[in-house]
Amino acid sequence: MTPEATLARFRExxxxxxxxxxxxxxxxxxxxxRLRENPGxxxxxxxxxxxxxxDAVEQLLQLMVKEGFVAYDEGSRAYSLDALGGVAExxxxxxxxxxxxxxxxxxxxxxxxxxxxxTGTLVGLKELYGFDGTLFDAAAEHQxxxxxxxRLAQLETGHVYGWFFENxxxxxxxxxxxxxxxxxxxxxxxxxxKASPGLHVTNFDAPGKEEESLRxxxxxxxxxxxxxxxxxxxxxxxxxxxxxxxxxxxxMYDRGDVLRILRSANGALEVGGQLVILAxxxxxxxxxxxxxxxxxxxxxxxxxxTAQGGLQKVSTYRDWLAECGFELTRVVGKxxxxxxxxxxxxxxxxxxxxxx
Numbered sequence: 522m523t524p525e526a527t528l529a530r531f532r533e534x535x536x537x538x539x540x541x542x543x544x545x546x547x548x549x550x551x552x553x554x555r556l557r558e559n560p561g562x563x564x565x566x567x568x569x570x571x572x573x574x575x576d577a578v579e580q581l582l583q584l585m586v587k588e589g590f591v592a593y594d595e596g597s598r599a600y601s602l603d604a605l606g607g608v609a610e611x612x613x614x615x616x617x618x619x620x621x622x623x624x625x626x627x628x629x630x631x632x633x634x635x636x637x638x639x640t641g642t643l644v645g646l647k648e649l650y651g652f653d654g655t656l657f658d659a660a661a662e663h664q665x666x667x668x669x670x671x672r673l674a675q676l677e678t679g680h681v682y683g684w685f686f687e688n689x690x691x692x693x694x695x696x697x698x699x700x701x702x703x704x705x706x707x708x709x710x711x712x713x714x715k716a717s718p719g720l721h722v723t724n725f726d727a728p729g730k731e732e733e734s735l736r737x738x739x740x741x742x743x744x745x746x747x748x749x750x751x752x753x754x755x756x757x758x759x760x761x762x763x764x765x766x767x768x769x770x771x772x773m774y775d776r777g778d779v780l781r782i783l784r785s786a787n788g789a790l791e792v793g794g795q796l797v798i799l800a801x802x803x804x805x806x807x808x809x810x811x812x813x814x815x816x817x818x819x820x821x822x823x824x825x826x827t828a829q830g831g832l833q834k835v836s837t838y839r840d841w842l843a844e845c846g847f848e849l850t851r852v853v854g855k856x857x858x859x860x861x862x863x864x865x866x867x868x869x870x871x872x873x874x875x876x877x
Contacts, residue, residue, distance in 0.1 A: 560601035625669035634824035694719030705734035
């Protein structure tokens with residue numbers, strides 16, 4: 522890449538945050554909804570409809586016209602939806618949920634990315650919310666974070682879990698450990714999707730999760746088939762299981778802690794037992810321009826979510842698993858045709874067998 526091309530690429534980074542907020546504001550102000558309902562509105566009529574100055578409407582819609590999202594007719598000076606008119610509302614809702622999470626849970630916090638990396642703490646959460654901990658801990662106390670993150674998590678879970686359980690093979694009557702299973706809903710889904718005589722699913726998490734987990738088991742009528750064990754994932758994981766599930770969170774830890782978690786999973790399994798990991802992974806070639814995970818996750822994790830961790834390549838997980846007494850036996854990725862074009866995470870299922 523020439524110096525000129527490098528500087529031109531810098532320009533893409535400079536305008537990234539401004540383009541993001543311009544697009545999202547057009548939705549938040551209701552401009553896109555008004556144009557969907559009544560095509561051919563001038564800036565004056567749009568401004569009257571949403572309660573803002575027509576001058577501001579004209580300025581915000583310049584980018585929408587440039588991108589081909591919105592069309593502008595010079596003769597009538599009216600706007601109508603262009604490319605946005607062909608996008609299904611359900612698809613827009615999914616993309617906007619992700620954008621709203623970025624706005625609430627990331628834009629302000631990532632201002633402190635440098636300081637967060639230097640200190641190993643989420644400086645943005647401390648400065649903006651007076652909160653020490655992770656984004657997920659903060660969501661339990663701050664409604665704006667909960668609403669933005671919770672909505673996205675709900676959509677993401679619904680989109681991923683059906684595929685995950687379709688590809689999950691659990692032997693009849695197996696003893697399954699859902700490692701850091703949270704409120705127990707994953708354990709419930711595991712039992713219901715793979716039910717067999719004698720199958721039992723144990724949710725392991727911090728003791729504070731016990732009451733909610735057991736309540737969910739009772740309400741879903743699976744209390745005879747699902748149980749809870751509380752403890753520290755690094756020291757207290759129970760033993761004697763045939764299958765261990767690790768879903769969603771392995772990328773939130775640095776290498777040293779990932780190895781400790783994998784060793785805990787190893788200790789929980791009988792020899793020949795199966796470890797199943799659900800996680801987003803980097804492509805082996807991170808220069809792949811079609812993959813946006815390296816654009817997103819380092820900033821999200823280090824500056825906004827956990828102040829540690831990061832996605833890894835499958836080859837890296839293979840090495841780490843081998844170091845902890847596992848052999849990686851199978852890798853399943855979602856069919857690209859089933860991944861929305863706006864999606865950032867690329868999740869895979871890694872199957873490994875305990876060898877020692």
